[in-house]
Amino acid sequence: MWITYFFSSLLRFISVVFYGEITTDFKPCIEFFYAETIPQGISGDYQALCQHYENQYHFATLYDRNRRIPLFSAYILSPGDGPRPKNTNWMIEPRLVSDKVNTGMEYQKHPDQNVKNSQAVNEDYKHSGYTRGHLAPSGHQQTEEDKEATFTLTNIAPQMEKFNNGPWNNLEDEMAERFKVCTSKMYVITGVMPYEKDEPKINNRVTVPEYFWTAYCCPTFTAGPDQNYFPTYAAVGRNDPNSKDDIVKKNTQDGHDVKEMSLEDLEKILQNRLKMPEMSLFKNKCKE
Template sequence: MSQRISLPSSIAALLFLLPWFGGLTVGEVSNSFSQCLDFFYNRTPPRGLENVDYKQICQLYKNRYHFASLYRRQHRAPLFSAYKLSPADGKRPKQPWMYEPQLAFSRASPEMRRFKNITDQNVVESQAVLEDYRNSGFSKGHLCPSLHQKTMDDRESTFTLTNIVPQQIGSNSGPWSTLENELLARYKNFCIGPMYVITGVMPYESETHWINNRVSVPEYMWSAYCCPVFKPNLLKGMEQRFPTYAAVGRNDPNSGQEIVPVDDTVKPSVRGYDVKQMTLEALEGILSRRLNVSVTLFDGNCQNPYMERFRERFYYLLLRYKHF
């Protein structure tokens, strides 16, 4: 007969309280993320990326918020999506693509809807539609990927074009996919509690590139995470990757190499789509220079003294428990 092992009440209480340290748990288009601040560390969206032309979308699907996106209407693509990583408990869904009704009509339903035969010009003008990607040579690149979302509803919710950018296939199925899996492994192996992720794009510096003369193509992809509570005694090489780390990936094999150098030794199908991992500060510096604003992605750089004391207390109790 198997026995259920219970944690001492003091440890159980700490585990119960853990999510509250990262913010209260709470597609709606508005001028703020007030309905979905839970997807940002300390309930604080990035600073420096505010713009009157951008729309904040609390991505609503089946009456629940799943992640948040900052949407550039003029570019018909998101600038970033923010979410809490949670490993998928199933396969990638065969989900029809969806759109955001409130981008077209402010009084429309806040829930994303499946594409059928879109003929309403307000929808076509306000956001990307499936026809934009057809025969474009680009894949639909998730900013919040389905493999980072736990339940089937969570994963289905990522299949909205307000979470999608034109991404080269060599990037999407190559080095960028490898990075997404590395983030998943770090979360599983080292994080205790939530990992907050923000993934976005950098436009071209000189001129905008388009598909179908409507949807902007990014020159680079970027991603950063905040894991405020993590295991002690990290493996060698992991010390600098917590509580934060970041990466920039090439989406144009012909771009210069000043941000991400090219490895000429890799196979041709992924050559020029390199991903360079770096500190959070390095990524924020790149974004600040490229976007000509001062960018802060995580409040307090994901440094929270209460979290540190929590971590110390947690491991003290855990070590005591091991001696019972």
């Protein structure tokens, strides 16, 4: 019995060290990761979520229960016609309350304390001074249901309004333009970076990230003036205009700057900031 317990504990330890708690949980939505391979090198107390809405999966999220924000969301960029959904209710994820729940995201007008203990709720953001910043943006989604599915609070992190509606929105638009020369699926992973210490919170519950980051993978593309941006490229943006210049140099007066970079440079930054021994967002650097 002791030997069985030892090896069971050892296997669990190896799983956490090298893959966190996400070795199998993404199986239902593994299609949203390039080559059906989750990012390698991430460990920690995170919850894998296959974002389920209207009887289908729309994207994948690795959720940080302690900070009540996602670490990243992974999706396939495929902008569709149609405006941003209006009057959309912000949804919560019942599976964060109990893993026995099989339903997808849902709207709850008055979430109970069990929900509040497990995740952010809409009232956390009211009068906070921060917008609800999408990691998987509705503008990068194809159908009306795809767009609506992004309005879950498990896909949201506190984002300063000038950053959300300015440089970061411009980057999302540029990524959609580059998609037009991508002749295969374009895989995107967008996430956040916490402060190294003294992390601020809204409502004393939801942690505000210092930086947002994104990376995309398009293994095949039509050669053109933007060919240097393929098969991969990445970017980091300063959510806090007063952040240090060690990651993104200040070039504008408001300080909400975005720096584009190679995938390799982003992975080095994440490895250092998240204190991971290694980091690989896309299998084989997105090379077929």
